[in-house]
Amino acid sequence: MNDILPEEARSWQHIESVFRNVASLYGYGEVRTPVIEDTALFSKELGETSDVVEKEMYSFRRHDNELTVRPEGTAGAARAYVEHAVWGKEPSSRWYYVGPMFRGERPAKGRYRQFYQLGCELYGDAGPTSDAEIIELCVRVLQGLAIKELTVHLNSLGSSGPGETNTRARYRAALLDYFTPRRAELSDDSQRRLEKNPLRILDSKDARDIALAKDAPSTLDVLSDDDRLHFEGVTAALDALGITYVVDPRLVRGLDYYTRTLFEIKTASADLGAQNTLCGGGRYDEMIEGLGGPKTPAIGFAMGIERLLIAHLASTQKETSAPWLPAVYVASLAPDDAGAKKDATRTALSLAKQLRDAGIRCDVDTRDSKLKAMLRRADALRTRACVILGDEERRTGMLTVKDLANEVQVSIPSAELVERTLELIKTPVHAKGAAS
Ligand code: HAM
Numbered sequence: 389m390n391d392i393l394p395e396e397a398r399s400w401q402h403i404e405s406v407f408r409n410v411a412s413l414y415g416y417g418e419v420r421t422p423v424i425e426d427t428a429l430f431s432k433e434l435g436e437t438s439d440v441v442e443k444e445m446y447s448f449r450r451h452d453n454e455l456t457v458r459p460e461g462t463a464g465a466a467r468a469y470v471e472h473a474v475w476g477k478e479p480s481s482r483w484y485y486v487g488p489m490f491r492g493e494r495p496a497k498g499r500y501r502q503f504y505q506l507g508c509e510l511y512g513d514a515g516p517t518s519d520a521e522i523i524e525l526c527v528r529v530l531q532g533l534a535i536k537e538l539t540v541h542l543n544s545l546g547s548s549g550p551g552e553t554n555t556r557a558r559y560r561a562a563l564l565d566y567f568t569p570r571r572a573e574l575s576d577d578s579q580r581r582l583e584k585n586p587l588r589i590l591d592s593k594d595a596r597d598i599a600l601a602k603d604a605p606s607t608l609d610v611l612s613d614d615d616r617l618h619f620e621g622v623t624a625a626l627d628a629l630g631i632t633y634v635v636d637p638r639l640v641r642g643l644d645y646y647t648r649t650l651f652e653i654k655t656a657s658a659d660l661g662a663q664n665t666l667c668g669g670g671r672y673d674e675m676i677e678g679l680g681g682p683k684t685p686a687i688g689f690a691m692g693i694e695r696l697l698i699a700h701l702a703s704t705q706k707e708t709s710a711p712w713l714p715a716v717y718v719a720s721l722a723p724d725d726a727g728a729k730k731d732a733t734r735t736a737l738s739l740a741k742q743l744r745d746a747g748i749r750c751d752v753d754t755r756d757s758k759l760k761a762m763l764r765r766a767d768a769l770r771t772r773a774c775v776i777l778g779d780e781e782r783r784t785g786m787l788t789v790k791d792l793a794n795e796v797q798v799s800i801p802s803a804e805l806v807e808r809t810l811e812l813i814k815t816p817v818h819a820k821g822a823a824s
Contacts, residue, residue, distance in 0.1 A: 389502040390694075400504075403696050404486055406532040407506040414525050416484040416508050421464040423488065427454040433463040433675055435644025437585040444491040457490040461507045462645070462672065462688055469511055470681040480512030498663030498695045507669075507690035511676065514685035516621025519649045519671060524629050526653055526667045526689055533700040535666070537656040540633035542622070545587075545607050545640065546615040547647045547673060553612040556647070560586060562605040570600055590640040593662075606637035615648060622649055645672040649687065658702035666699060667691040710770050712793045714813040715749035717766035721778035722756040728782075729756075736777055739787075739805060743775075746806045748813070767792055772813050775805065793817040 392400060408418075431441045440459045447456040458464055465483055468474075474481050489505050508525065510518055523540060530538055546555020563586035571579055575594035582589070590601050611619065626633055639650050650670035658664070669689025676684035720736035723729055733754045740752040751769060753762050759776065766774045776788040787805060790797040791812055800808045 390500060396697075399697055399700070400693060403533060403693055403700060404506065407486070407529050407691075408484070410525060410529045410532060411484040411508055413528075414482065414508075414521070416482040416510075419465055419468060419483040419485050419509075420487070421461070421468050421485070423458055424455050425458055425464050425467065427456040429463050429467055430456050430459060433466070433643075433645050433678070434460070435585065437581045437588050438643055440491055440642065444493055446490050446492060459491045460489055460643070461485050461487065461505055461690060462509060462643075463675075465507075465509050465688075466672075466675050466679055466686065469509075469684075470676060470679045473681075475512065475676070475681055475684050478512075480510065482508070482510050484508045496661070496663060498660045498692070498698060500694060504693040505690040506693060506696075507688060509686060509688035511684055511686045513687075514673065516618050516649075517625045519622045519651075519687055520625030520629055520631070522669070522687055522689060523626060523633075523651055523653075524631055526651075526669070526691070527631055529691065530653060530655075530666060530696075530699075533696060534703045535655055535657065535696070535699045536703050538666075539654050539656070540626075540631060541636040541639050541652045541654065542626075542633045543607065543636050543639035543650045544611060544615060544619040544622075544648050545646055545650055545670075546611050549612060549614065553614060555607070555610055555612045555615045558610045559605070559607050562610055563587065563589070566604050567600070573600055585644070587640050587644075590638060591642050601638065607640075608635070608637050618648055641668060641670060645675050646670040647673045651689070655699050658699040660695060660698060663695060666695050712772045712817055713749065713770050715751070715769070715771040715773075716743055716809055716813075717762070717769065717771040717774045718743070718750060718752040719757075719759065719762035719766065719774055719776050720752070720754045721759055721762075721776070723782070724779055732777065732782065735782070739775060739777065739802070742806055743809060746810065748806070748809060763790070763792075773809060775809070791815065 427447050430445060434441050445456045445459055465485060485507050487504065488502050490502050492501055493499055495501060508522065510522060546559060548554050548556045567582055567586055567589060571582060573596060575592060575597050578589040578592055578597050589597050590604060639652060641650050648671040652665050653667040654664045655666055667689055671687040673685040676686055718736050718740050720732055723732045736752050736754050740750045743750040751771060763774060772793055774790045774792055776790065781787050785802055786799045787802050788797055788799055789808060789812065794817060
């Protein structure tokens with residue numbers, strides 16, 4: 389679990405704001421659900437045999453309730469959707485969320501025990517074009533963060549229709565047929581999960597399972613006609629949107645609730661190793677009904693902010709220096725006369741107040757530092773201007789205002805501070821080191 393200090397938090401805010409803007413461009417509104425839910429919600433929806441439920445949940449008992457700190461956002465959002473009978477209020481709903489999730493995984497770069505997800509869930513639209521649209525949304529977020537070398541991986545798990553149309557049951561049977569004679573070669577986890585959920589073997593990280601899974605049957609070979617039509621609808625809509633993808637029949641994902649479309653978006657541009665999956669999602673047409681609502685199709689995705697940040701920095705760091713901020717640094721130099729010190733500090737503070745009253749972001753430095761040190765600090769903070777208040781200024785009622793980006797300074801009457809500063813921060817940056 390990580391502390392995010394202010395400098396880094398600025399990049400987080402940038403990522404969140406790119407996401408919020410794109411989500412609202414597609415008509416999504418924010419939902420905020422509790423961080424703690426009943427344990428049963430997760431074990432039922434994510435699957436008893438998933439790694440998340442079996443090994444990673446932070447669960448506890450309080451007031452006779454079995455509770456879990458959420459490992460993901462989909463189940464809680466679906467619970468809220470059903471609990472508030474949203475299905476009765478509008479034909480389809482588009483929700484997004486931003487927040488911390490908790491999984492007791494083995495930590496690595498891009499894999500943490502508390503991590504943040506940005507996610508979207510769309511309820512009430514069964515059509516394949518909505519699958520393509522949500523993938524397009526993801527790509528737009530990633531491109532908005534200048535993340536490069538993206539690959540969309542796509543697969544379909546099929547659905548659980550009656551009889552022969554039950555792709556999932558037929559795929560399960562095909563996997564059992566394939567793995568049962570090879571049982572002894574599987575990892576211990578996979579041997580244990582074989583009868584309950586053979587799909588999990590395809591998602592295993594164990595080298596023995598990976599070797600065996602290579603030749604396992606593909607879900608695409610057993611799709612029912614309806615499921616195949618849906619999948620073809622998704623790929624055709626992606627083609628029409630100009631989104632490239634690879635069909636990856638081995639993609640199963642680690643959670644049990646998926647039906648039909650599954651997707652992940654990976655990047656090769658950052659040094660993320662096995663954690664290069666920035667985004668994962670898919671359709672889960674059976675969850676809402678399973679939670680007590682009417683049969684309602686749903687699709688969604690989530691992205692890990694920490695991974696987005698690593699990938700974003702990898703692609704932007706070399707290209708731009710930090711921009712100058714339309715902000716001001718008020719540098720109050722220590723008066724020669726020690727008795728005047730308090731007055732000087734108060735004057736500096738009242739200058740800062742005038743600037744802030746006018747909506748100008750402002751730092752005020754009353755530490756008695758040397759001018760050079762204060763200018764260095766103002767530069768490090770990328771503040772556009774520095775207002776200098778020294779003995780000379782105090783005597784004459786004038787202020788020195790330095791444009792740090794253009795490396796010019798002017799002397800102005802203190803009464804004109806706000807007006808002249810507003811002008812200055814609007815002046816284009818010409819000096820070297822300027823950012824676009
Ligand atoms: P997920 O694949 O488990 O899916 O997680 C989605 C994304 O969250 C991953 O691709 C990754 O970027 C990030 N992530 C997951 N675990 C960690 C971790 N331990 N540390 C850092 N980042 C992590 C879900 O959670 C589904 N709820 C997505 C979804 C929404 N499906 C339908 N709707």
